Amino acid sequence: MSKSLADQFLKLGLADKKQVQKDKNEKRKNDKVNRKNRVETDDGESKQAVEQARLAKVAKDRQLNLERQQKAQEKSLVAQVKQIIETTRIHLDDGDVKFNFADRFDNKIKSIYVSAQIQVDLARGKLAIATFENRFFVVPQAVAAKIMERSTTSILFLADPQAAQPDDDDPYKDYVIPDDLMW
Template sequence: MAKSLADQLLNAGLVDKKKAKQAEQQKRKTSRQQQKGKAEPDETQQRLAKERAEKAERDRELNRQRQHAEQAKALRAQAWQMLRQSEVSASGEVRFSFTDPRVNKIKQLYVDETAQAQLAKGRLAICADDERFYVVPRNVADKVAERFADAVIFIADTKAVEPDEDDPYKDFPIPDDLMW
């Protein structure tokens, strides 16, 4: 039987046992790396690249959601600040009734006569936060509605005040002092 080259070199005394062992280990190591390099890294690299891409997409989506939430929070804060700064003090003894769309109930707010007339004509609007109602000018209510639409509770429809051409009672307007 033929001896391996390493055995022949050992018997001839040209190489010691330690060097022969190191050469054999190096040979095994390179063959393993070649086998792994051909089959596994392609599949694992593809899988890892796919996982990285999916994770990056998830991170981008979470970042978009986070930015959107921060933006909505900032707009809401701007709306509340506008309401507090431009509130019209209209407290009085005249009751003004309006529908609160958040709870679908009729609410009352006590205002003075001029505020009641302006609310009815649509020059003033009613906005609300969780705690209280604000009477603000219509232009402020429009700006608040752009930022946070849920804050605007009541704005009188100015078109509803004008009678239709076909209305048989258009010559008989409802008096302004009519209270229910």
């Protein structure tokens, strides 16, 4: 086994125990100071890095929570719309009159078969046509307003009663188009 340099100096008589002990204490103090300074320097930099990572994680978690809440809210609104439509829809079991309407979203003419009274009510704006899962439902106008609060894309057709009234300046105001006109 090799002996330390201090032990070798002691054996040769070049140094005494006091000097060796003094050197060991001095070396230990220097090491301790160096470790303290290095740790403080590293801690300052690492503390900043840790804090930045923590802030980034908090921001990411907050964003994910907002997205989850938004998806849950959308899902809830869709469920509410479905429930409202299914509980308040008017059944069209024996519809024999074809009612054509313009879809607000894809600008296509679509049609459903309804009874004569429902056709009149649709034309006057008392009833509306709602959609859910690619099916059409006839609902009352008040219900359509509730549905539109939750989802504007669920109401396809709602006649405006004021739009049927001709303007005073209209030269064709005397020529009224009947509500039951089939096209």
